[in-house]
Amino acid sequence: MFKGWISSNIPAEGAGRRLAAGSLVNNFGNGAQLAAFPLFLVSVADFSAAQVGLALMIAGIVGIASSPAAGWLSDRMTPSRLLVLGGFAQGAVAILLFFVNTVLALCVLAGVARVLSQIVRVARLSIVAQVPDATRNVLRAQMNVYSNVGVAMGTAVSAAVIAVGSKDAYLAGFVLDSVTFVASALVQQGLPSQERSPRDKHAQPTASPWRTALKDRRYAAVTVLNGFLFFHQSVLFLGIPLWIASTNEIPKVLATVIFLMNMAITILLQVKFSEGMENLRTAAVAWRRSALAISLACVLVYVAARAHGDAVQILAVLSAALLFTFGELWHSSTEMEVSTRLVPEEQHGLYQGIFALGRDAAQTAGPFLAALFCVSLNPDGWLILTALYALFAVAAPYALNRMHEGPVANQPTAAESAL
Template sequence: MMPRAGAPRVLTVAQLSNSVGDGAYYTCSALYFTQVVGLSPARLGAGLTVAWAVGSLAGVPLGHLADRRGPRGTAVLLALATAVAVASFLVIRSYAPFLIAVCLYATAQSGLAAARQALLAGLVAPAERTGVLAHLQAALNAGLAVGAALGGLALAHGSRGGYLAVFAVDALSFVVCAALTLRLPAVAPVARPVDDGPALAVLRDRPYALVTLLNAVLLLRMPLLSLAVPLWIVRRVPQLTWLASALFVLNTLGVALFQVRTARSVTGLRSAARAVRVAGAVLLASCAVFALSAADLPLWATATVLVAASVLLLIGEMKQSAGSWQIGFDLAPDDRMGQYQGFFATSVAAARTLGPLLLTTTVVSWGVPGWLLLGAVFLTAGHAMGPAVRWARRDRPYALPEPGAAGPRAAATG
């Protein structure tokens, strides 16, 4: 799970640190705010939706700040801001402070993701970035699994003190993340030329916006195992309710073990677009197999079908992740890496915000036709990524060609 020594390993350990805290937080936060603080599920859901909407809007300007002020210092400040937001949950007892705190949390998290991507781009050679990101994703999933186990202990204990201990661990994990980030070499801020166009140029970059939109569509796979599949199982085969958590664990461990290996085949824009196209087809197959579980099968056969669909979902997820990382980096100019990564990350926020409503409507309410429709959407988005990448690459002389292929940069330096 660990990359080579140096900046890639420090970045991975920092990711592992805060993902352990986040795993515990995600496991316990909903029950804490509803059962201990006393918020209704509807108000909790509305607050989180507002918070992630605010966070997605803040990603671009905070990424721009990382470009102009330096990504390392910006990442450290945002990691500490996240720690403060989580620590504030220890004393929150009403809705208004909760809303302020979760908005700060989502904003700091979105900005931290953009600043960390810009920092990685400044410290890691372009040819290594996707591989390093694969290690980061593996560490993320391993940390979430460990954190979820810690959160499970708090849930089993069932006391307010147990919940507060989880928040304290999460806050501390971001302090550790900030300390580790300070160990990295500083990346010099990029000075903006006087005649270099608008400050937030990414907002006028239509090809990059299209690529980001297609990525958001493919990321609708994110709430499948955490929301849609458990609801589907409860409705169709309540005897297998226990399997929902097992499928989530299978996915988490699968990414931790195989994401790095899967990313090795992605070396440039062409192979990245191909990986996303394959991901769309595999996600369609996964949806079709999930739909098959609605058939009147023996219980063991239904469980087998659900496991097979989850394995296909895992493969599609890892392919899509590796391809999208390469695309997001290679199409972003070096002097605006932070704001472009902040914009590309809005696809994650969009999937988190809109995904639950869209998936519960299509999959849970419509059943088999909904699964097939969702699969067709994945297939279409995956195939559309190739033409979108080619459109975006036409006016980008800085976009790296596939290794061994001629391209604008190769021609310029040859």
């Protein structure tokens, strides 16, 4: 069984293996800085918590706004070349962040780091989007597995850096992050990607990525719907831990158990759930299953909030976390499919950048909304979430099926022709 899991999680082609390896190395560095970076800014660089929060919020907004432009740039250049250049630039910025000593410098460098992160992510997804239908979704799932493994390994390093707490230890974390960015770029250097035709190379650049998004209403709708479904991540990883912390009846360690359980299951089953994802119809089925699982999970947390007795509450919360995890697996299996089926030819980068807006908006608004529904409006907030995801389970798959039956946007791609 273990050998079968190993073989199913190793990409068949050399290019796919290099993408997976790049994801592993890149996310190892990201994981190493995930918790250490904000603590470094407060405890070593002597910024206040408010200054750090403001700088990171500004950087996040800049990153979101740059996503379509990053995709447009990926279309103007080859995605593989942009992926490598972005990785080298990330390595340089990672080191510079260690030396920031003013709020302005922190805002600028953190903003540049987020823009580069968007560029690398969109370029990588643009390459995956050009993979043939039969292997594209599985490859994305395999990359997600390696990303999760990388983050888990990096988090362990981050814990060690924080435990030591010295300036030299934090510097080692910054150097490690920089090295992993460069190593990831080197591993992925020379990856095959679609070349622009001579006619397209001399075409005038798109006037506004935002205008393109607004013109393609079907793709904008898919982006918004996917972003809403992605919000369940904030509920699981922030809403439930905050709710646990707000009650005195459930052990606080349960939040850690939920995190570890989610990571283990997603690593084991991510590829399995991606198999059979062939078109928008199969994506619609997965969307419905995901939303129903999340809706039922919210009901279970509501039951836990109303119940008395540790055993009942713990069982209900763990069951809810399991359903959230299956909802995540069904959802993540669809993202590559719904983000590529409606894309005009030779505009994969721009459209991947637009698609990322939904996820990024959910990540940005997620903490506030999760705290609102899961804590401030507790327990009724869980019923509101139940109703919202139940409505999604009915309406969103119907919308996807209509898009499957309708005409493709602009020019057909090879993937769309397979419909």
